[in-house]
Amino acid sequence: MSTNAKVRVATVWLSGCSGCHMSFLDQDERLVDLAKKITLVYSPLVDVKEFPENVDVTLIEGAVANEEQLAMLKKVRGRTKILVSLGDCAVTGNVTALRNSWRHSDQAVLERAYKDPADLNAAVPTAVPKLLIKARPLHEIVKVDFYIPGCPPHADLINYVLTELLAGRAPVMEGRSKYG
Amino acid sequence: MSTNTVKLKIDGVDVTAAEGTTILKAAKDVGIIIPTLCSLEGLTAYGGCRLCLVEVSGTPKLFPACTTPIGPGMDVTTQSDKLKEYRKIAVQLLLAERTHICSVCVADDHCELQAMANQLGVDHVMFERNWSREEIDSTHDFLVIDRNRCILCTRCIRVCDQIEGVHTLDLKLRGKDSQVIMDLDEKWGNSCSCTSCRKCAKVCPVGAIYVEGEPIEHTKKRDVAEFIVERRNRK
Amino acid sequence: MAQELEFQNAYKYRINVCCSSGCVPFGALKVLKAFEDAVKEFGVEKECKVARTGCIGTCSVGPAVLVEPGDYLYQSVTPERVREIVRDHIVLGLPVKDMLYERNAYFKKQHRLVLRNAGKIDPSRIQDYINMGGYGGLLKCLTDTPQAVINELIASGLRGRGGAGFPTGQKWSLVARAQNSPKYIVANLDEGDPGVFANRTLAEADPHAIIEGMLIAAYAIGAEKGYIYIRSEYPLAIQTLQKAIAQAKAMTLLGESILETPFKFDLELRFGAGAFVAGEETAILASVEGKRAMPRPRPPYPANSGLWQKPTLIQNVETLANIPLIIQNGGAWFAKTGTPKCTGTKCFSLTGKVNNPGLIEVPMGITLREVVFDVGGGVPDGKKFKAVLVGGPSGGCLPDTLLDIPIDYDSLVKVGAIMGSGGIVVLDEDSCMVDTARFFTEFCVDESCGKCTPCRAGLARLKDVFGKITNGAGEMSDITTLEKSSSFIRDGSLCGLGQTAPNPVITTLRYFKDEYIQHIVEKRCDAGKCFKSRGEEEIE
Structure with missing residues (x-):
């Protein structure tokens, strides 16, 4: 990472509850320091429509559950130097992947959500991206460089990992990473 | 001596x-x-x-x-580096073997497997998870077994046999299909030998056996076996 | 006994019909019946004995029939041609040439010690065994001290044939020295590997060799009770052994005051229920005691704390069948066969893509090439040799370049294979090495007892990765996953099953990595075994 230019950072929200992004914001006043070193080039928190090229670090929240997210993840990986899985959904599948225990869970989960509770015109919507058979953590699809587990990960842990990465060091996760 | x-x-x-x-x-x-x-x-x-x-x-x-x-x-x-690597693989294998989702688990923050992953820095699992769908038995008045969270350590079986002395619990099948069962594979609620002593829930390292409605920190008293043995040997 | 000898010698000819599990499906029992009828028809039943024997060794061309004297071996005998053999060979003295088995290198390079009586004696007659010098070892050892017997064994250099190759004499010394009593002997006949049939054949062909071996062991270590642990899937071997035990008891070779000496030893059969892991030495103990066949950590070693926490000697039946020979002929005589560090012979079940499959017994130190190409006669149909899997489902896949290594415990381990149960499977160019590793991994997943994490959970994940690769979803990182987890399974498992289970994976990765890469990168399987839908849920 070059020292004079600001580090280009992005965050992405796939199938998750946005709790990881909340936790990111919970870095509170440390965000001010962070802002001196980074530029947030893409995020649900900023208004950029297209994922840019040449991103240094991307944090991704959420599991990959549908085809749109699958395409997005591949695009992000192609445009990012360091990819970080943020939170349990991205790292393990977590709640998003609870459906995986059922066979044909892609259909089952839609029917449970749209057909079973409906009183009128019960139908599975067709205008939304197709669900994958299983919700998957990111590293089962693309290469992931670092992991920040937690549901959500503690703001301190997010801050620690970012600080280490910005300093050009690999974070040490012994005693720090915690699922759930 | x-x-x-x-x-x-x-x-x-x-x-x-x-x-x-x-x-x-x-x-x-x-x-x-x-x-x-x-x-x-x-x-x-x-x-x-x-x-x-x-x-x-x-x-x-x-x-x-x-x-x-x-x-x-x-x-x-x-x-050593090798031991560290192997221990991390062992924890990853246990996490991948059945369905371990800490965020929705009753034993979150009181789980030895979760703590071990933390201690060893297992920040992800390199294996594809198995997403098991094993049987959950909640027929007992207050004891529940969720076999999806079981790591087959057999602490429950040993405490039931060696401390409580009833041997209600044991294993059926083998290999990855192994399951903890009650009596001759009865529903827990129908077990005629279970004394409802809760020791299995106390020693279970994960959230596989727990007491319904009881705060997990009250249930998990993992030193119960050591305590009883020490008391019994007191003259 | 003298009367019995005369009875035997009264026959001019002896027709041995192999009625072991290999030849029976080919119709050996019908052939036996046809011979019995034919000798009566030609009126030669007084000079020609028709005997039902164990395996003669040419399993691929059964039913096999051996006519003595002269060692004439007939192959693929049908009931229709039996009359011809009796008429020409027995009555006229002219062997039927077109049915004779060509005694090529298949027999020349073999050295039959353990299988000395296989196909020559009727296993259901103890007299047959005694006529071949059987129970002579027992007689001889009863006149010696137990220590002298152990010394003879140490001198022989015999190592356990169950797979691990622990020096037998040393094991006996350990059990003999153990203070506790009573002491037990367990003969391991739980041959669970697919495609392996050496122990079964031995029990079917020469049950008394096992019993005599156990008796000598019992005398040497001071045991009074023994168990033969045998799989229920071996009905003929069970029947043969039961008969043999009854006969030995009737002749005071088993029971109280054996041969009118103070030595006593009782023998019982115990049946396994088909679990592969039950052949592991601590799991076998649990099973004999009537518990779940689960291995337990060692120490304590069975030599000090085995069956019911008493000193126990566990020995593979092939090891035991060697014992009478060693006692009769001396340890020094035995040590002349094989290599200095690895004496004697070893039985192998030679199967797969090979011209002469069958049960073979070769001297230790023979090369794999000799076994595959001389004894086995090479690969059929002009196909190219690809690999040989040595040691059963947890053995190693070795390529052509390693065929010149000698067969002994240490050389095999060095290249990633094991002696194991003595299974040798030859693979030709039509075999896919990835598919082969997948197949044996799946076998071990099913057979893992589930006690320890690496074997239970690790093998199951290996199977997943193979599923991915052979379905076309493989990634290069999968190779790392395979390598890392298989070395953990090897080093971290509790018992021999887990420790050796990843051998096919480790060796195929070592010697045939290009095939993995081809599957992953090009999604191509030259042998045409992979990328077929297995009816499972697609990967993604």
Whole structure:
């Protein structure tokens, strides 16, 4: 990472509850320091429509559950130097992947959500991206460089990992990473 | 009681302990904690989880500290890159084997597997998860078993047999299909031998056996076996 | 006994019909019946004995029939041609040439010690065994001290044939020295590997060799009770052994005051229920005691704390069948066969893509090439040799370049294979090495007892990765996953099953990595075994 230019950072929200992004914001006043070193080039928190090229670090929240997210993840990986899985959904599948225990869970989960509770015109919507058979953590699809587990990960842990990465060091996760 | 003592080295520290002591115990006595999951004081050693594997100089073999007795002149290493790597793989295998989702688990923050992953820095699982859908039995008045969270350490089986003395719990099937069962594979609520003593829930390292409606920190009293054994031996 | 000898010698000819599990499906029992009828028809039943024997060794061309004297071996005998053999060979003295088995290198390079009586004696007659010098070893050892017997064994250099190759004499010394009593002997006949049939054949062909071996062991270590642990899937071997035990008891070779000496030893059969892991030495103990066949950590070693926490000697039946020979002929005589560090012979079940499959017994130190190409006669149909899997489902896959290594415990381990149960499977160019590794991994997943994490959970994940690769979803990182987890399973498992289970994976990765890469990168399987839908849920 070059020292004079600001580090280009992005965050992405796939199938998750946005709790990881909340936790990111919970870095509170440390965000001010962070802002001196980074530029947030893409995020649900900023208004950029297209994922840019040449991103240094991307944090991704959420599991990959549908085809749109699958395409997005591949695009992000192609445009990012360091990819970080943020939170349990991205790292393990977590709640998003609870459906995986059922066979044909892609259909089952839609029917449970749209057909079973409906009183009128019960139908599975067709205008939304197709669900994958299983919700998957990111590293089962693309290469992931670092992991920040937690549901959500503690703001301190997010801050620690970012600080280490910005300093050009690999974070040490012994005693720090915690699922759930 | 005449006991012979044995001198050895553990992580470079000179240790003297009674003959027949396990490496695990001898190490613990000098403050060296070797990671374990299936082992529990007060119960017989099992040797199943393989987290406590240690190196002994002079042989390429690895030894489970929980079942290997100390020997004179042994030079034991409890931490090395290889052991660290293997322990991380073991925890990953356990996490991938069934359905472990900490965020929705009753034992979140009181789980030995979760704590072990934290301690060893297992920040992801390299294996594709199995997403098991094993049977959950909540037919008992208050004890519940969720076999999706079971790591087959058999602590529950051992405490039921060796401490409570009823042997309600045991295993059926083999390999990855192994399951903890009650009596001859009865529903827990129909078990005629279970005394509802809760020791299985107390010692379970994960959230597989728990007491419905009870705060988990009240349930998990993992030193119960050690405590009872100590009391029983008091004259 | 003298009367019995005369009875035997009264026959001019002896027709041995192999009625072991290999030849029976080919119709051996019908052939036996046809011979019995034919000798009566030609009126030669007084000079020609028709005997039902164990395996003659040419399993691929059964039913096999051996006519003595002269060692004439007939192959693929049908009931229709039996009359011809009796008429020409027995009555006229002219062997039927077109049915004779060509005694090529298949027999020349073999050295039959353990299988000395296989196909020559009727296993259901103890007299047959005694006529071949059987129970002579027992007689001889009863006049010696137990220590002298152990010394003879140490001198022989015999190592356990169950797979691990622990020196037998040393094991006996350990059990003999153990203070506790009573002591037990367990003969391991739980041959669970697919495609392996050496122990079964031995029990079917020469049950008394096993019993005599156990008796000598019992005398040497001071045991009074023994168990033969045998799989229920071996009905013929069970029947043969039961008969043999009854006969030995009737002749005071088993029971109280054996041969009118103070030595006593009792023998019982115990049946396995088909679990592969039950052949592991601590699991076998649990099973004999009537518990779940689960291995337990060692120490304590069975030599000090085995069956019911008493000193126990566990020995593979092939090891035991060697014992009478060693006692009769001396340890030094035995040590002349094989290599200095690895004496004697070894039985192998030679199967797969090979011209002469069958049960073979070769001297230790023979090369794999000799076994595959001379004894086995090479690969059929002009196909190219690809690999040989040595040691059963947890053995190693070795390529052509390693065929010149000698067969002994240490050389095999060095290249990633094991002696194991003595299974040798030859693979030709039509075999896919990835598929082969997948197949044996799946076998071990099913057979893992589930006690320890690496074997239970690790093998199951290996199977997943193979599923991925052979379905076309493989990634290069999968190779790392395979390598890392298989070395953990090897080093971290509790018992021999887990420790050796990843051998096919480790060796195929070592010697045939290009095939993995081809599957992963090009999604191509030259052998045409992979990328077929297995009816499972697609990967993604």
